[in-house]
Amino acid sequence: MRAYLLTGYGAVSDTVRLAEIADPRAAAGEVVIDIHAAGLNPIDFKLVHGALKRISKYKLPRPIGFDASGVVTSVGPGASKFKPGDAVYVRASRDTIGTFAEQIGIDEKLVAPRPATLSHPEAASLPLVGLTTLQGFGRAGVRAGQRILIHAGSGGVGTFAVQYAKHLKLHVTSTTSSRNADFVKSLGADRVIAYDRENYLEQGGGYDIVYDTLGGAFTVDAFKVVKRGGVVISLSGPPDRDFARREGAGLLVRIAVWLMGRKVYAASAKAGAAYCWFFTESNGDQLRDIAALVECGAIKPVIDREFAFDKLPEALAYLEAGRARGKVVLKVR
Numbered sequence: 295m296r297a298y299l300l301t302g303y304g305a306v307s308d309t310v311r312l313a314e315i316a317d318p319r320a321a322a323g324e325v326v327i328d329i330h331a332a333g334l335n336p337i338d339f340k341l342v343h344g345a346l347k348r349i350s351k352y353k354l355p356r357p358i359g360f361d362a363s364g365v366v367t368s369v370g371p372g373a374s375k376f377k378p379g380d381a382v383y384v385r386a387s388r389d390t391i392g393t394f395a396e397q398i399g400i401d402e403k404l405v406a407p408r409p410a411t412l413s414h415p416e417a418a419s420l421p422l423v424g425l426t427t428l429q430g431f432g433r434a435g436v437r438a439g440q441r442i443l444i445h446a447g448s449g450g451v452g453t454f455a456v457q458y459a460k461h462l463k464l465h466v467t468s469t470t471s472s473r474n475a476d477f478v479k480s481l482g483a484d485r486v487i488a489y490d491r492e493n494y495l496e497q498g499g500g501y502d503i504v505y506d507t508l509g510g511a512f513t514v515d516a517f518k519v520v521k522r523g524g525v526v527i528s529l530s531g532p533p534d535r536d537f538a539r540r541e542g543a544g545l546l547v548r549i550a551v552w553l554m555g556r557k558v559y560a561a562s563a564k565a566g567a568a569y570c571w572f573f574t575e576s577n578g579d580q581l582r583d584i585a586a587l588v589e590c591g592a593i594k595p596v597i598d599r600e601f602a603f604d605k606l607p608e609a610l611a612y613l614e615a616g617r618a619r620g621k622v623v624l625k626v627r
């Protein structure tokens with residue numbers, strides 16, 4: 295089969311190449327999936343640039359890519375959830391990435407039936423952003439009626455999060471540029487703050503939850519608008535202090551994590567609000583929950599652009615430019 299391999303860390307043009315490699319075989323508990331479409335996420339180019347090399351000791355060259363939709367072609371010993379011909383979607387775990395390929399062999403526990411109403415590209419656009427939002431909102435313990443600020447409501451994560459928050463009956467404020475303000479409103483946001491026209495820090499605070507998809511100064515500033523007793527859930531800020539323990543990291547990494555979080559923890563203590571950061575976990579059961587949300591009409595996938603399989607470098611560059619409205623997808627078949 296053909297698969298994109300990561301051969302080193304650096305620029306995509308220097309390190310990612312399309313190669314012919316052996317077809318995967320379904321090992322115990324695994325299924326092999328013929329991939330029809332693969333979803334892109336910022337973690338893909340960050341991984342190429344080396345962002346995960348300290349915590350995931352990848353043996354290179356290796357396939358990359360987290361999200362996919364496709365059809366099961368074979369089933370390994372002991373795997374019982376799927377049969378050949380089943381349409382499925384999946385978010386690979388950090389150890390099993392490899393969806394920018396024609397096939398993948400993967401633990402059936404990470405796989406779920408493809409939402410019946412979706413095409414393969416639509417289904418491939420959802421796993422990572424959907425799991426991230428279910429898990430982030432779960433950590434925040436969100437409840438109906440709470441007020442949430444979702445940064446970058448027009449992005450891959452944001453387009454899912456705005457819809458999911460409305461489904462849970464939260465009051466949603468979201469930031470984006472004026473170019474995307476009407477679009478984010480159309481996803482259900484109660485209020486949109488266009489960052490090129492207004493400073494969200496001057497538009498009132500008191501949020502129960504801030505969903506920080508942007509990182510940098512946005513993480514520290516989240517504590518200026520979250521209410522006492524509230525929570526800042528960050529996807530892009532510094533790892534929280536429990537992260538090193540969860541990852542089983544050594545002393546040096548623990549110290550580095552502690553130092554990286556100093557400003558955020560000072561802001562959190564001053565505001566009397568919690569800080570939580572996490573890495574998305576792959577989970578087939580939660581993908582079934584997401585399929586149910588799609589099938590009942592609560593979530594609609596938003597695809598900005600589809601790229602042909604041989605255009606992965608262009609697709610990654612497009613996503614990395616940071617202006618995607620919804621998701622970027624690779625058409626594999």
Ligand SMILES: NC(=O)c1ccc[n+]([C@@H]2O[C@H](COP(=O)([O-])OP(=O)(O)OC[C@H]3O[C@@H](n4cnc5c(N)ncnc54)[C@H](OP(=O)(O)O)[C@@H]3O)[C@@H](O)[C@H]2O)c1
Pocket residue numbers: 335336337340422423426445446447448449450451452469470471472473474489507508528529530572573574613616617618619620
């Ligand atoms: N920790 C984890 O496990 C985890 C999981 C998922 C994602 N993440 C991280 O979360 C981040 C967001 O991911 P994503 O997939 O949503 O990225 P994305 O799709 O690339 O985000 C692009 C969107 O961000 C908007 N944006 C850019 N600057 C903005 C600003 N200053 N204010 C408001 N909106 C702004 C853009 O809108 P305009 O064009 O209108 O500016 C665009 O629509 C990434 O860094 C990703 O790595 C982490």
